[in-house]
Amino acid sequence: EAGVTQSPTHLIKTRGQQATLRCSPISGHTSVYWYQQALGLGLQFLLWYDEGEERNRGNFPPRFSGRQFPNYSSELNVNALELEDSALYLCASTPQGAGNTEAFFGQGTRLTVV
């Protein structure tokens, strides 16, 4: 069974540009979480999608947005990129409303803003 897949693995953008990151959850999982992890720091919650709807968002500006498609894959968009947006962006998926099922992470997208 395929795990959570993220693309691209690495992304280099110029300040002011837009970045689009993609995540495909494990088959059967309907919840997708997005996290930002700057170098040496902990996970910062960005967005949570479940059944196609945004359920919650972290303390990030509106230029961080996303969506979830009918097949439960998800996209994270970052507009007007700033240097401090450089980080590892991780996606995790879980079944909807699951109690004891852990979240499975993708390998992440390393975004570098220059």
Add this chain to the structure above:
Amino acid sequence: GQNIDQPTEMTATEGAIVQINCTYQTSGFNGLFWYQQHAGEAPTFLSYNVLDGLEEKGRFSSFLSRSKGYSYLLLKELQMKDSASYLCAVRDGESNYQLIWGAGTKLIIKP
């Protein structure tokens, strides 16, 4: 509000035992997870606790006290490869089962 606290960094010696604590305040509680994350890699699942008590899995054990909003991860016979960040997460059933994450504890193992 929802909050999970862990120490930022800990140092331990190879072969020793270390305990990493996690305290949480969430609207609801439907289980607590521990994850390991090596630098530059994705977090991987270590353990899950939903009832009070100790869950043992090889060199790693995890403890939960729901009344105290407290958990710890115990690592025995430390190896250099255990150098990593350890993340605590709580599933909040009062918030549509959202996972709430701590910032992680960076564990440094010295020879």
